[in-house]
Amino acid sequence: MLAGDSSLIPIAGATDVLVHWPGNLEAKTRSYLDLSGLGELRSMQWADDTFTIGALTTYWDVICNEQCAQAFPLLINAARQVGSVQIQSRGTWAGNIINASPAADGVPVLMAYDATVVMQSCEGIEEIPLDEFYFGYKQMRRRTDQLVVAIRMPRRAHDVEIFEKVGARRAQAISKIGLAITHSQDGWRIVASAVAPTILRCKAIETLLEEGSPVRSPDDLMAAIAKDVSPIDDIRSSRLYRERVLARILYHDLKGIVPSFV
């Protein structure tokens, strides 16, 4: 169906599309493709080297999964900070990716675990690393005939796993700044949200960590942060606040873990 009509919008839990629905006249002119009948997409599959979640898997599905809590604790940590139980029970990880909010909470932790987006079309299956999936605000490498069917993560041993969310209050808040950090034998992954048009890896910070450059205060991170992110002033926060707080969280999270942070 997607191949025949490029205007169709696939919907899963509908928690984004139905917000303020009665007055959203523009949204009512669009056509939607309901995925909720595709039960096989609500799944979690463990292979020796990968963990794959189907596109209809909800936050609550993951929160309730004990194996996930052991192997991918940041997924649980972030999922519990998405909205409330009422949202966690409907919202899906794939929907979080495709809604493409720069302030999404699920995307940073997926990206910090090197997730890939698995898409299917009549042409076949394509798998794109999540950290290469976005190329601008709400712009992503999904053709309109492709459906996201799964998200896949490599199973690795991590010795650092951190997720931070800064919001106006602890519950039910959209992030002012989000940060996911992992470290494994494949290196550092520093992923920031709400500080750029897309959620992204902070490559300059990652390089600084790999090289072991000494960091004596949050100020020592500002040059790298300026290379990585481009926050804006908006209703939730300011550019200056976002840059400063990102530096402070990074510094205080990594001090005591990374020898070069003194």
Added chain:
Amino acid sequence: MSDVNTMQIEFTLNGTPTKVDVAPMDRLLDTLRYALGLTGSKEGCGEGECGACTVYLDGVPVNACLVPTFQVRGCHVETIESIPHESLDAMLTSGATQCGACTPGVVMTACWLNRHPELSKTHSVRELMAGNLCRCTGYDGIIDGIECEQRTKSSTL
């Protein structure tokens, strides 16, 4: 009467098999209130923040304002009308209600977590209740009511 812009949905509502004609993107909240006459579920914010429209979908709390009705076909939906009156006793005793706008949703989430004591191993009551906003009493009365109910239950086991 049927026309091309309606579809018939079958689901189980408060234990009763139910058929209803809806427009394709009707919200479950509107279907419950205006097509089926169950006005206990309230609309507060219409954006999934306040939780006044909380119902159970296959046993788990959801915001009925964010569920397209067609997605509940074949499912079990339970509303505040299905909750036994005695479930409210602890909330009344602890002064957990004032204006009442949030109360149906608060009671739905409260009853759900009282039915699932296993959740207390991983979640606090406050975290599980985070999706129900109250602008009158504050939350202490609500939390007291839930914890009182939990103590009563565990002492009678």
